[in-house]
Amino acid sequence: MAKQGAQQRRRPSIHDVASHAGVSAATVSKVLAGVTTVKPENAQRVFDAVERLGYRVDPLASDMRRAKRRIIGAIMPEFESEFFGSMVTELEGLAEQRGYTLVAASSRESEAREKEILARMHDWRVAGVVLAPVRNEHGPAAAFMKSNGMTGVLIDRVLSDDAFDTVSADSAAASAEVARMLVGKGHSHILVIGLAEQAATVRARLEGFRAQALALNPSVRIDVITSEVSVEPLRSSLRDYFARGERPTAVYSLLLKGTLVALSEFRRRGWHCPNDISLVGFDDAEWMQVTWPSIAAVVQPVRQIASEAMNLLFRRVEGAVGPPTARLEPCQVLMRESVGSPGNGPHSGGGDRQQPPLS
């Protein structure tokens, strides 16, 4: 009945415009490209025809002849988090501003998939790629880009590369500030949790934190729990750690999912922040300011990272040569209620929870 393609009439092509304007297709193309060697009268006829027919350039056909198409590829480990979600939003807006189309794909935390996506983007002859690698800058995806002469920028889980520009949050500096904050409050036994796979950033965050903490208080004890691949092993390690009686006064999580894991483990044991333990997480989220208590977090400068990445990328697309740069964008550390001074409350199972601690 209600067939969708009611008016299937072909969209007007540049030749339709040409014949309506009484000129050749080449002239139409030139007028639309802004070439000045066209008689004003003819240009006007072209504009009129474009207007009357509602003509719009077919970007696909338009891209056929150029080696680099006006397409930018974006590969993120996931879309489900606020960080990568807003990263895609920003990148899309920036690409659009320059007349490019953004094709985004999720590697779903898999390096194999990352490489497949990249191959497909290479098929599309994208002008450039913004890649947020699953692990770090030394993965197979970056190697693929390199060996195929692709243009790209690496972001987020990277430090620096010998072939591509990199842009990421200044993890080390932010972590140092977290250390200042925690040690300043008197914490002398701190647990740091993270995923080791993302070697580059995890190491930067960990070392930035450790160096600053030890500088402020050489006797501070820093425990580290990491897991190789997924967060579940991290959860069980954390559970074991607490079960064997370890009682740090603060936890610093190097990644968002770790913050969730820490919170849920606190909850499982009936601990409350900041009375029983303090918590700071790398990566902020909207919900963190509405929970009881609100969670202190390191805010990554998404807009700056996106904008800097696109600037660098387009510079390369336009042919800039020279050694790759490695940018570090400053973070902001948001102090919230989850951080307090140690010793304000016992490690009790108390509080207003209804059920007793589980383990």
Added chain:
Amino acid sequence: MAKQGAQQRRRPSIHDVASHAGVSAATVSKVLAGVTTVKPENAQRVFDAVERLGYRVDPLASDMRRAKRRIIGAIMPEFESEFFGSMVTELEGLAEQRGYTLVAASSRESEAREKEILARMHDWRVAGVVLAPVRNEHGPAAAFMKSNGMTGVLIDRVLSDDAFDTVSADSAAASAEVARMLVGKGHSHILVIGLAEQAATVRARLEGFRAQALALNPSVRIDVITSEVSVEPLRSSLRDYFARGERPTAVYSLLLKGTLVALSEFRRRGWHCPNDISLVGFDDAEWMQVTWPSIAAVVQPVRQIASEAMNLLFRRVEGAVGPPTARLEPCQVLMRESVGSPGNGPHSGGGDRQQPPLS
């Protein structure tokens, strides 16, 4: 120094394959398309040449001649939330499975932008569009699609349409279940909060809730607070509502951001769930199970919505005609600690918070 485009050598085209295999380009095309009228020996030579040269079809050139390109457009109101984030992930995977490329764009909650994006996708001659409208199915974007004979499916903030297939969560049924849950626990004064702009779904959720609640307890009092456009007015309305002494025993938020607003307002007043007030939110999020308390929520069936939307879309892309269908996918209501029975605790400012209530 380290110039990126080290090996700029042109990618092999179908003609390169042809000459290496000693056949014509047409034969190569046919072999790769799986046409059987090719001598097996020649087919083998083609495969060998493809292998040796590492040839891959250029999707752009390949799409040139067809009216509908193998591209699917996806337009979401935002990418920042888990719901739309995973929706994009799912859609991308499904498109890829069928050999299509997904181009995703964020309308950033603006109908004007929605239409612009759609126009650009029309320029690309996308085969189909999955549109999650900012308001509902009657916006300018759907009208644009209609008048341009585009193929598409509307999802999420829609109920049904006379031109396009629609897929959304069964908001009414889920809300009815929430009503059963709350009224069943003894709540007789419930506040519902939402955004009125998304008329279709908000009405469905509200009416589904109200009908079921009144059916179970005709004397139940249901207050409703909505705001037209953004959440900030909602926040201040909510603040006023509580300030003038209204004391519902439960709040049902019709959208994720509303749940956050409710939580933060509870917090501002020093109320705790579920002792002081119960809370249920439409739309689940990962953090809701790790907060104190965990937040009860309606879980939308993202995978089912995505998969059904793509099925319907491709059916239309392949030429299916007939009246549009309106699918409603069932939700799951996750009971969590934020819901209790009324009267278990006074509306106090108590609990373990350090600072006094603000207002």
Added chain:
DNA sequence: CAAGGACGAAAAATCGATTTATCGATTAGA
């Protein structure tokens, strides 16, 4: 007054595939 520019626009080539029309060779049928 004829040759050399300059100018504006049309014709043609190009991008890389797909599809249609065409063609030569073999085989079948009359």
Added chain:
DNA sequence: TCTAATCGATAAATCGATTTTTCGTCCTTG
């Protein structure tokens, strides 16, 4: 034996733009 059908493959047209080449005019200048 000659024509017709069949098979496999190639040449050519096509998609819709851009870019290069060519081609008239008109103008300038020796």
